[in-house]
Amino acid sequence: MSFFPKIRLRKEVEEYLRSAYHNSELLATLGEEEAEQKFLRLQNHLSHPPAFTTVRVNTRLISVENAKQLLSEEIHKIRRGMLLPNMEDITSISAVICRRSLKQHPVQVIVGAQCGNAVLRGAHVYSAGILSASKWMKVGDEVSVYSDVEARCKRGATEFDGTKVFVGNGISELSRSEIFCSNSPIKGKGIRMTEPVYLSPSFDNVLPGYIFLQGEVIAMDKIANKVEKVKQKASVLKLNSIQAFCYNSTKAVTPDSGDSQGPGPPFPPESFDRVLLDAPCSGMGQRPNMSCALSLKELTSYQPLQRKLFSTAVSLLKPGGTLVYSTCTITLSENEQLVAWALTTFPCLQLHPQDPRIGGDGLMGAGLSPDQLKLLQRFDPSLAELHDFDINDGTLEDQDRTLLANTDTIGFFIAKFVKQG
Numbered sequence: 272m273s274f275f276p277k278i279r280l281r282k283e284v285e286e287y288l289r290s291a292y293h294n295s296e297l298l299a300t301l302g303e304e305e306a307e308q309k310f311l312r313l314q315n316h317l318s319h320p321p322a323f324t325t326v327r328v329n330t331r332l333i334s335v336e337n338a339k340q341l342l343s344e345e346i347h348k349i350r351r352g353m354l355l356p357n358m359e360d361i362t363s364i365s366a367v368i369c370r371r372s373l374k375q376h377p378v379q380v381i382v383g384a385q386c387g388n389a390v391l392r393g394a395h396v397y398s399a400g401i402l403s404a405s406k407w408m409k410v411g412d413e414v415s416v417y418s419d420v421e422a423r424c425k426r427g428a429t430e431f432d433g434t435k436v437f438v439g440n441g442i443s444e445l446s447r448s449e450i451f452c453s454n455s456p457i458k459g460k461g462i463r464m465t466e467p468v469y470l471s472p473s474f475d476n477v478l479p480g481y482i483f484l485q486g487e488v489i490a491m492d493k494i495a496n497k498v499e500k501v502k503q504k505a506s507v508l509k510l511n512s513i514q515a516f517c518y519n520s521t522k523a524v525t526p527d528s529g530d531s532q533g534p535g536p537p538f539p540p541e542s543f544d545r546v547l548l549d550a551p552c553s554g555m556g557q558r559p560n561m562s563c564a565l566s567l568k569e570l571t572s573y574q575p576l577q578r579k580l581f582s583t584a585v586s587l588l589k590p591g592g593t594l595v596y597s598t599c600t601i602t603l604s605e606n607e608q609l610v611a612w613a614l615t616t617f618p619c620l621q622l623h624p625q626d627p628r629i630g631g632d633g634l635m636g637a638g639l640s641p642d643q644l645k646l647l648q649r650f651d652p653s654l655a656e657l658h659d660f661d662i663n664d665g666t667l668e669d670q671d672r673t674l675l676a677n678t679d680t681i682g683f684f685i686a687k688f689v690k691q692g
């Protein structure tokens with residue numbers, strides 16, 4: 272069931288994605304109608320948030336069971352929530368699903384689409400995200416918040432008649448004039464969300480040190496800010512073994528196999544046992560995403576960079592080492608086609624099975640064999656039903672909750688290679 276309009280894409284991007292979902296291999300297996308249905312479902316699912324939020328537990332400091340207990344107490348403080356059974360070091364927290372019957376207030380706030388998406392994942396509204404507020408809005412007002420999915424609303428407008436999607440109710444912490452008529456840019460929370468349409472708990476500052484949202488080791492990133500964050504996080508988590516460097520990873524291999532200059536990059540070839548390439552990508556699997564402004568040129572710009580980074584990763588890997596390539600996108604070109612290219616370009620690489628295997632097979636269309644497709648994990652958000660019931664109302668058995676958590680995810684992709692000795 273679809274509550275929000277399907278993701279809004281530029282025509283050229285929609286056609287590009289559609290053609291990937293109508294590739295000859297898929298059409299031969301599914302037929303025209305089913306292929307189109309699959310593509311439509313995907314567009315619908317992308318504009319909705321996934322059912323669960325998964326966090327990694329720092330098992331050096333706390334067991335998953337204990338973290339779950341503490342988390343459950345924290346969530347109880349915030350709002351009613353439910354936890355899923357554990358895996359080795361992660362646990363998942365469900366979003367309480369779509370409360371479409373919420374009463375809407377006369378005082379309206381319009382926020383940018385990014386901000387609206389964040390609200391659906393548990394965020395409050397920060398003043399920078401507010402585009403428009405009713406004329407009479409004052410501190411303490413109950414307000415209804417809408418997402419400007421078509422990016423049409425003018426900053427400071429008092430009314431907005433364009434397409435807007437209701438994302439929930441909250442209390443204003445700033446008046447309209449404080450937001451739009453201050454001399455200096457105003458920062459901080461603008462609306463405290465009390466009734467978001469999707470109840471996704473936010474984990475900002477919840478159990479710091481014990482749990483964290485995805486990403487365990489990052490060796491290099493070219494953005495200094497990200498590297499700083501990794502260092503801070505590693506220090507909070509007391510993980511002394513993580514070293515983060517601000518570096519262009521396409522240049523991370525020393526030109527000859529001599530010693531490297533110091534502890535940081537560039538590194539000699541074949542000096543890593545394992546490499547995780549969590550590649551920069553078009554991010555088309557992120558959910559919820561009601562409107563995507565990427566042009567086709569931007570969407571297709573990632574493949575060359577991904578190939579460069581992949582080539583570097585292969586050079587850095589020791590024979591017998593493991594290379595994991597991942598993206599958070601749903602395009603064929605950044606996923607299965609990258610894998611097909613890698614297997615042809617680097618005969619030393621073999622695809623390997625992944626454990627745990629939760630996602631579905633790779634998408635047909637890149638010339639990979641059915642056996643190869645089975646070694647990939649594609650998390651395809653359109654595989655789950657969109658649900659209009661409260662996940663915590665007791666009707667779902669544990670196994671159904673687990674199935675939902677494993678399928679109603681953001682769209683992402685994982686391939687695991689081993690370099691032959």
Ligand SMILES: C[S@@+](CC[C@H](N)C(=O)[O-])C[C@H]1O[C@@H](n2cnc3c(N)ncnc32)[C@H](O)[C@@H]1O
Nearest residue numbers: 485486491492493494518519520521549550551
């Ligand atoms: C999908 S994100 C990785 C996210 C990371 N795993 C985390 O949890 O924060 C891809 C990252 O690649 C970085 N990046 C893009 N081009 C790069 C390059 N040439 N060298 C190093 N990092 C690069 C981007 O700055 C971005 O942070």
